[in-house]
Amino acid sequence: MANIKDVARIAGCSISTVSYALNDDRRIPEGTAQRIKKIADEIGYLPSAAARNLKKKSTKTILVAISDFGGPVYHELLDGIHFELTKHDYTMIVSTGSSTDNLLKERMADGTIISDINISNNTLKQVSKILKPIIILDRKLDDTDLVDMTIDNFDAMYRLTEDVIDKGYRKISFCHGTKKTHDNNYRFLGFKEALDNHGLDVYAEYVGNFTKLSGAKIAEELVKNQDLPEMIMCANDEMAIGIMEILQKAGYRVPEDIGISGFDDIELASYFSPKLSSVRINRFEWGRKIAKTMLSLLVKHKTDVHKEQGELKIRESY
Amino acid sequence: MANIKDVARIAGCSISTVSYALNDDRRIPEGTAQRIKKIADEIGYLPSAAARNLKKKSTKTILVAISDFGGPVYHELLDGIHFELTKHDYTMIVSTGSSTDNLLKERMADGTIISDINISNNTLKQVSKILKPIIILDRKLDDTDLVDMTIDNFDAMYRLTEDVIDKGYRKISFCHGTKKTHDNNYRFLGFKEALDNHGLDVYAEYVGNFTKLSGAKIAEELVKNQDLPEMIMCANDEMAIGIMEILQKAGYRVPEDIGISGFDDIELASYFSPKLSSVRINRFEWGRKIAKTMLSLLVKHKTDVHKEQGELKIRESY
DNA sequence: GTGAAAGCGCTAACAC
DNA sequence: GTGTTAGCGCTTTCAC
Numbered sequence: 001m002a003n004i005k006d007v008a009r010i011a012g013c014s015i016s017t018v019s020y021a022l023n024d025d026r027r028i029p030e031g032t033a034q035r036i037k038k039i040a041d042e043i044g045y046l047p048s049a050a051a052r053n054l055k056k057k058s059t060k061t062i063l064v065a066i067s068d069f070g071g072p073v074y075h076e077l078l079d080g081i082h083f084e085l086t087k088h089d090y091t092m093i094v095s096t097g098s099s100t101d102n103l104l105k106e107r108m109a110d111g112t113i114i115s116d117i118n119i120s121n122n123t124l125k126q127v128s129k130i131l132k133p134i135i136i137l138d139r140k141l142d143d144t145d146l147v148d149m150t151i152d153n154f155d156a157m158y159r160l161t162e163d164v165i166d167k168g169y170r171k172i173s174f175c176h177g178t179k180k181t182h183d184n185n186y187r188f189l190g191f192k193e194a195l196d197n198h199g200l201d202v203y204a205e206y207v208g209n210f211t212k213l214s215g216a217k218i219a220e221e222l223v224k225n226q227d228l229p230e231m232i233m234c235a236n237d238e239m240a241i242g243i244m245e246i247l248q249k250a251g252y253r254v255p256e257d258i259g260i261s262g263f264d265d266i267e268l269a270s271y272f273s274p275k276l277s278s279v280r281i282n283r284f285e286w287g288r289k290i291a292k293t294m295l296s297l298l299v300k301h302k303t304d305v306h307k308e309q310g311e312l313k314i315r316e317s318y
Numbered sequence: 319m320a321n322i323k324d325v326a327r328i329a330g331c332s333i334s335t336v337s338y339a340l341n342d343d344r345r346i347p348e349g350t351a352q353r354i355k356k357i358a359d360e361i362g363y364l365p366s367a368a369a370r371n372l373k374k375k376s377t378k379t380i381l382v383a384i385s386d387f388g389g390p391v392y393h394e395l396l397d398g399i400h401f402e403l404t405k406h407d408y409t410m411i412v413s414t415g416s417s418t419d420n421l422l423k424e425r426m427a428d429g430t431i432i433s434d435i436n437i438s439n440n441t442l443k444q445v446s447k448i449l450k451p452i453i454i455l456d457r458k459l460d461d462t463d464l465v466d467m468t469i470d471n472f473d474a475m476y477r478l479t480e481d482v483i484d485k486g487y488r489k490i491s492f493c494h495g496t497k498k499t500h501d502n503n504y505r506f507l508g509f510k511e512a513l514d515n516h517g518l519d520v521y522a523e524y525v526g527n528f529t530k531l532s533g534a535k536i537a538e539e540l541v542k543n544q545d546l547p548e549m550i551m552c553a554n555d556e557m558a559i560g561i562m563e564i565l566q567k568a569g570y571r572v573p574e575d576i577g578i579s580g581f582d583d584i585e586l587a588s589y590f591s592p593k594l595s596s597v598r599i600n601r602f603e604w605g606r607k608i609a610k611t612m613l614s615l616l617v618k619h620k621t622d623v624h625k626e627q628g629e630l631k632i633r634e635s636y
Numbered sequence: 637g638t639g640a641a642a643g644c645g646c647t648a649a650c651a652c
Numbered sequence: 653g654t655g656t657t658a659g660c661g662c663t664t665t666c667a668c
Contacts, residue, residue, distance in 0.1 A: 001425075004645065015646080016648080016654075016657090017653085017654055017655075023647085044444070044447055046425060046449075048372065048425060048645055049371075051646035051660090053367075053646095054368035054372050054659095054660050054662085055645080055646050055659080056647070059368070068393075069387075069397060074387060079386070082415060086415060086416045091421060092413065093411040093412065094411065099409040099410045102409040105365075106365070106366075107364060131364075321660095322661065322662065331638075332639045334663080335638055337664085341663085350638095365661080366660085366661055366662070369662035369663090370661080370662055371644095371662095372645065372660090373643080374644085374662085374663070375644070
């Protein structure tokens with residue numbers, strides 16, 4: 001691997017001149033700069049990130065840690081973040097699982113955006129002392145070094161529930177996703193609050209884990225026990241779809257016999273029959289706002305936080 | 319940020335001792351090592367990746383460059399790669415777009431896996447001289463520094479086409495994805511070859527770009543011109559679904575009036591009505607094989623390449 | 637078993 | 653306008 005010294009030797013100048021030329025420093029005359037760049041190009045010189053990062057104590061890189069590459073949910077979010085970050089000459093890298101742990105500890109990035117419930121609060125708090133800024137999207141932590149930019153789950157679910165009540169439903173159940181996740185908690189709280197404010201009780205609570213399969217299992221149980229509510233509001237779309245599939249297989253019609261709603265508005269939601277009513281989050285915009293916040297955090301260490309709002313998508317499933 | 323010097327100072331020893339202790343070198347007695355680790359922990363010391371990478375000239379990181387985080391296609395592949403890489407203490411980072419360019423040039427990774435048609439052949443060839451190993455998944459290049467591990471598009475599409483012919487279809491069209499992509503080319507070639515070998519001609523060719531929307535546009539045109547074949551074989555599922563939607567809206571029944579097939583077997587394929595016949599690639603296994611190849615390339619600089627096979631999923635759409 | 641010191645490839649302050 | 657040089661934070665060789 002050619003290094004800056006090689007370029008300097010061939011160009012017959014010092015390494016600082018090469019460094020200046022390559023970084024477009026005004027001191028170096030156009031001609032010299034061109035010549036040096038040409039040589040660098042010819043011998044295939046590429047600066048070493050490691051060396052520059054070490055010297056500059058910055059990487060111009062933001063790490064986004066997600067819980068998996070699957071979920072239909074991350075796509076737009078990552079696009080939004082990437083869009084804004086690259087506009088400002090930052091590089092975005094994405095990781096999951098144990099790779100995230102390494103990356104976090106090794107400080108390969110100037111800032112981190114985390115949406116991964118598998119990372120423990122402790123790890124987070126520990127790392128936050130050292131590596132900032134950190135923005136978290138999947139929980140709230142009372143730690144001043146962590147800024148949370150969760151979506152406004154409470155508000156969105158509150159409004160969705162009000163709509164359900166408006167439509168005349170009274171026996172309304174809630175299907176939890178993974179308990180103690182921020183998303184699930186606040187979606188449930190919004191649901192509960194809306195019910196309370198209309199003098200209604202929760203008909204029943206079921207507990208899944210955000211997967212279609214967990215929804216299906218719940219539905220099987222329900223069918224077996226013949227104890228169906230008028231409406232099931234689910235903490236996400238995938239469970240809602242799992243529930244609908246089983247219910248339909250058992251001969252129940254949605255929405256005639258029972259209403260179902262989801263959350264997230266994944267692509268499948270509008271393909272399923274009936275089209276699933278859900279809550280849409282504009283994740284691209286959310287991502288952009290997150291990136292902007294990160295960028296300003298990188299400079300100012302303090303900034304306004306923001307809660308991304310959801311938009312109700314009322315379709316056919318209730 | 320605490321560094322190794324701080325630890326050494328507090329521990330009352332030299333930095334080399336700290337380095338040895340932290341890296342579990344046998345020379346340092348258990349007691350001393352424990353004490354040093356404890357101190358490091360207390361002051362929140364985390365080694366700097368930049369410094370270590372610079373010194374060791376290796377990052378223990380593999381970059382995976384993909385064209386977008388969207389596509390329903392990457393999930394399993396990335397999981398497979400990640401699974402195998404982390405098993406061997408490597409870290410995986412994922413990037414897209416301009417972030418990839420930066421990462422590539424800055425040599426932030428020991429090896430790269432590329433599935434991103436937006437990266438030009440030239441960039442690829444240039445980088446391959448400097449940064450190896452590189453495995454490419456989305457094209458074939460006659461460059462010995464690049465190892466390609468594309469899936470066996472030709473074979474899978476050949477077999478699918480034979481099945482279609484077996485079922486009695488004769489007027490068979492092909493719906494291209496983005497032209498000149500490896501995936502599209504070889505899928506078409508496999509299709510063509512099967513037709514040739516059965517003495518059949520291509521009924522018509524349409525050109526989309528792998529998106530649902532492009533499929534929809536093609537279908538609109540077809541409906542307008544009233545010139546439908548008996549069967550349309552698509553270069554991927556998304557276009558197939560776009561086509562089916564429009565066709566159904568126009569009153570055509572699939573498969574009664576016209577047969578449709580896809581490629582990739584995305585989740586939607588089995589949710590759509592009718593369930594789409596397609597080709598499934600076990601992308602998790604593919605990913606594992608890719609990672610294994612990368613790992614051996616990192617040591618041996620030469621290894622056997624592999625073509626991942628597809629599995630026909632014949633469902634209801636033809 | 638521990639320490640001194642060289643050096644990885646850069647950037648940037650400073651000198652000329 | 654260009655060169656010299658210190659130093660970023662580590663690893664590792666070589667002495668002791």
